[in-house]
Amino acid sequence: MVSKDILPNREKEPDTLSEELLAWFAANSRKLPWRIGYIPYQVWISEIMLQQTQVKTMLAYYDRWMVRFPDIASIAQAPEDDVLRLWEGLGYYARARNIQKAARIMVSDLGGKVPRDFDVLRSLPGIGRYTAGAIMSIAFNADYPAADANAGRIFARLGDIAHPSGSKEFCDSVDRMAWQLLPRGRSRDFNQALMDLGSLVCLAKEPLCVQCPISGRCEALYKGFTGLRPVKAGKKAVIQIARAAVVMVRKGKVLIRRRPGTGLMAHLWELPGGDVPSGMSPQKGVGRLWEDELGIRLGPLESLGVIKHSHTAFRVELHAFLCNDPNPLPRAVKNAQQLQWVAIAELEKPAFPSAHRRIIRAFLERLRCASQADSPVAIPKAKKPLPVSTQDFSNA
DNA sequence: AACTCGTGGCA
DNA sequence: TTGCCAAGAGT
The missing domain is CATH 3.90.79.10 (Nucleoside Triphosphate Pyrophosphohydrolase)
Known part of the structure; x- marks a missing residue:
């Protein structure tokens, strides 16, 4: 066994894929509000808002949510109409109602805090396997993978996974790679590194492989298959x-x-x-x-x-x-x-x-x-969520 | 195991 | 304009 002291240079240079990712994250991570202090409540809300939703879309919602509902108690006490109104425009409205259900369980059964336990988290409404892992790792820096669509895409290219995304084989492969690469004690940064790399570099369309810190180890890139990975499941007719x-x-x-x-x-x-x-x-x-x-x-x-x-x-x-x-x-x-x-x-x-x-x-x-056109006019989309004011319209 | 569940960004 | 896609969960 060679003593570490004889090889000081290898200690300083990243020599594993995980360390490459951590180094990249340290230099390129996005500044996001829930990354300031990693308060478990904020991490939880951000994860729910981010389900099937891009950062750019949810950011304004997140900011005003934290003004109106700064902690678990405030959301637990709020009328459901207030919660839904703050969610208006984000879609998948069960997410908002599930946040409130979970908050009430946290208040009544869990000491008013976000539980630091994977299985307890997993049992709460709106928290599935991914989100439980994300909260464990990002809020508490505990060693759990959080393989979302970004991580799935990265691993699919890295290992050139040929199974269609969504298949059991695909999920198993991703899960295996996520556990294998997870640098113990650094799960918070590692999982977020995958997400940022996926949304900034390893894009679904036209990935920016020249900017990728792990392109040298990417099997799909080596084969010229990045455009074919991950394999998409069949789409339905509109x-x-x-x-x-x-x-x-x-x-x-x-x-x-x-x-x-x-x-x-x-x-x-x-x-x-x-x-x-x-x-x-x-x-x-x-x-x-x-x-x-x-x-x-x-x-x-x-x-x-x-x-x-x-x-x-x-x-x-x-x-x-x-x-x-x-x-x-x-x-x-x-x-x-x-x-x-x-x-x-x-x-x-x-x-x-x-x-x-x-x-x-x-x-x-x-x-x-009071203008009226002859034929029906196209009604445009709004650019920003409608500002909220006082609720309670019931006795108006 | 497939469906359902929304919406806006983007090319 | 049309189609694809996004930090998934519940059933």
Whole structure:
């Protein structure tokens, strides 16, 4: 056995892949708010917000979340409507409700703290295998892998994994590499190094291999296969759907409806409407929907415009209408729907799906300008999340 | 084991 | 414009 003292230079130079990554991270890491002090609560919230969401998209949400909910107790005590309103526009709204469920468990059963235990974390709502590992490593620097899509892509190229991403074989290979490369005691930086490298250098499209600190060990690059790794699973066909919704105005208030507590956009509010029955015009279709679901016969409709918006599985054209009805009288409402008349000035308070928020913006704009086009206008996307103010619109 | 669950950035 | 993609979890 050769004494370390005889080989001082090898001690100073990174000589493993993990050390190359750690050195790269030390020089190139992104400055992100939850990386200041690594407060477990902040790391947890950041990880939930980042699920299927890019840093650039969530950053503004994260900042205002920490102003409104600076700690676990504040989120545990908050009304669910407040939580959803702060999440409006981020998507996957079960994440927000699961944060609150988990916060309440932390307060009641876990001493009001983020648990420092993988299995306990894993048992909390919204925390799966990845997120539990991410919190253990990033918040507590404990030795757990956190192999997200970035790490998966890096490992798939590094080891030239030919299995399709999402397959069990792929996940097993990634998991094995993650455990194998994890430098004990440095898991916080290592896991984040993989994420930053994946989002800054080892990009899904056109990776910047010349900037990569481990390109010399990348099997896919050596074979010229970086564009083929990871192998993507088959994609599904996108379906076109026509929907319609109505801004019903009566005595300065607008009728909104709360969505059910399960399924798509649970517990968000919406402008009543829905899928346009096939073969009908949007205008006629939404009249049918209102009559069937609300027992309201709509008066003359004015177009507010058309919204094009897409989900993973389908592309939607949402037709928005305005109805100034002096006296609509709801008959029997089906399915015990939760309906509410909200003052126009309070429309910013409930949480709406993005597309419906765009309709409300167009409606308020119409009130300001009173302009009307001949044909439906395209309603644009908002650039930033709508600022939040006081909640509680229920008694307005 | 496949689906479902959203949205905005980006080329 | 269209399609792809993103720090996944729950069922």
